Amino acid sequence: MNAPGASPGVPPDAPPDAAAIGAAPVVLHGRGLTAAEVVAVARHHRPAVLGADAREAMARSAALVDGFVVGETPVYGVTTGFGSLAATVIPAERTAELQLALVRSHATGMGDPVEPEVVRALLLLRARSLALAYSGVRPEIVDLQLALLAHGITPVVREHGSLGASGDLAPLSHCALALVGEGEVWGPDGAVVPTAIALDHAGLAPVALRAKEGLALINGTDGILGMLCLALHDLDALTRLADVTAAMTVEGLLGTDRAFAADLQALRPQVGQARSARNLQRLLAGSAIVASHRYGDGRVQDAYSLRCTPQVHGAALDTVAHARTIAERELDAAIDNPMILPDGRVESCGNFHGAPVAFVCDFLAIATSELAAISERRTDRMLDVARSHGLPPFLSPDAGVNSGMMIAHYTQAAMAMENQRLAVPASTQSLPTSAMQEDHVSNGWAAARKLRRSVDNLRRVLAVELVCAAAALDLR
Known part of the structure; x- marks a missing residue:
């Protein structure tokens, strides 16, 4: 692990484009995002926000998950373990713990750091998929993902750790770890610091994951697509x-x-x-x-x-x-x-x-x-x-x-x-x-x-x- 302020081996991307930063934000509705907009956000730091329609749909989807937690029927990834542990039923009082444990256990990437623009694309695209409201995730999760992008806070993601199914698990787990205030990030100045310090300096608070949210944050092909x-x-x-x-x-x-x-x-x-x-x-x-x-x-x-x-x-x-x-x-x-x-x-x-x-x-x-x-x-x-x-x-x-x-x-x-x-x-x-x-x-x-x-x-x-x-x- 790098000491605070140490270079992780990959120089920061080119300075943010002032024109892109001042441009109208990309609005995430789930669908309609273009590859050009991905590049604008990832490479040139154009801002992005969650659309009102997506926000409402996400809230409804998250409410459904709340019902699954107290229901009697096991739901994969909500009240069960993962992968080959899917038959293990998790009691309602431990469903939040399950999600945090998932993210921590899956953040096992190794090797050189991935370029910041790739991580920014990954963050944006995971937010885009969640905005479709088929994942049972609260809109606050996407708000924090987009806030990281806006403040130039980029999770340190390592080269190795994805097999491309179930998605880019380790890379996305390192990004999810940043949302709960753990792990390391590049700050706006390109220095590597503990996530908790970067969030505090930006005036952002980490989230406490609820049922399904950890799984939804790491189960995507967003790095490949980015x-x-x-x-x-x-x-x-x-x-x-x-x-x-x-x-x-x-x-x-x-x-x-x-x-x-x-x-x-x-x-x-x-x-x-x-x-x-x-x-x-x-x-x-x-x-x-x-x-x-x-x-x-x-x-x-x-x-x-x-x-x-x-x-x-x-x-x-x-x-x-x-x-x-x-x-x-x-x-x-x-x-x-x-x-x-x-x-x-x-x-x-x-x-x-x-x-x-x-x-x-x-x-x-x-x-x-x-x-x-x-x-x-x-x-x-x-x-x-x-x-x-x-x-x-x-x-x-x-x-x-x-x-x-x-x-x-x-x-x-x-x-x-x-x-x-x-x-x-x-x-x-x-x-x-x-x-x-x-x-x-x-x-x-x-x-x-x-x-x-x-x-x-x-x-x-x-x-x-x-x-x-x-x-x-x-x-x-």
């Missing part, structure tokens, strides 16, 4: 950047834009491919370099890494679009178990299983890997004097004395290869837990973590191509 939302936001920018760097490389290598013609793309009606090709044509329009060798060039066609850019970039765009569809559905979903239905029924279900988001995180890692791979291949062509059509070795006018971009390419290649390893699916891996009660898991947290690293690598891979392409154009 990382997916952040990755989708970043990939929107990086897929556009990839077209820019590719166009610059085509120009720098004296390539042609004829392969990107609209009539050729229409022969294969892939949406992403057509979009990337249009973008490349737009970027290369008016290029004096491209025009200078449009006729009389002895080369019949460009290498695949140039000519097939729309096909690869377009496939990545289509993958991002599919992942966004899954994320949007999940942003409207009630994620918990059991569900407290408005008619008073309590039903066990499997909505905590992270398979839908785990699969698309793995799918995106494949797309991200291929964007990096083709970028690295384009970069290599600019550095190889035998294939660069007149550019100096490694883009160095003083080759020999100066190695130019040689080792920058090594760094790029190392990251591209790491992305190839990160493209191996995590969601195909599963081990049974909880005495075989939880005998299949999604491993979605691992899928989302490796996607996050893959996106970060792609950003750097494209940066190397960008610098090399700019140098190549300067040398033309």
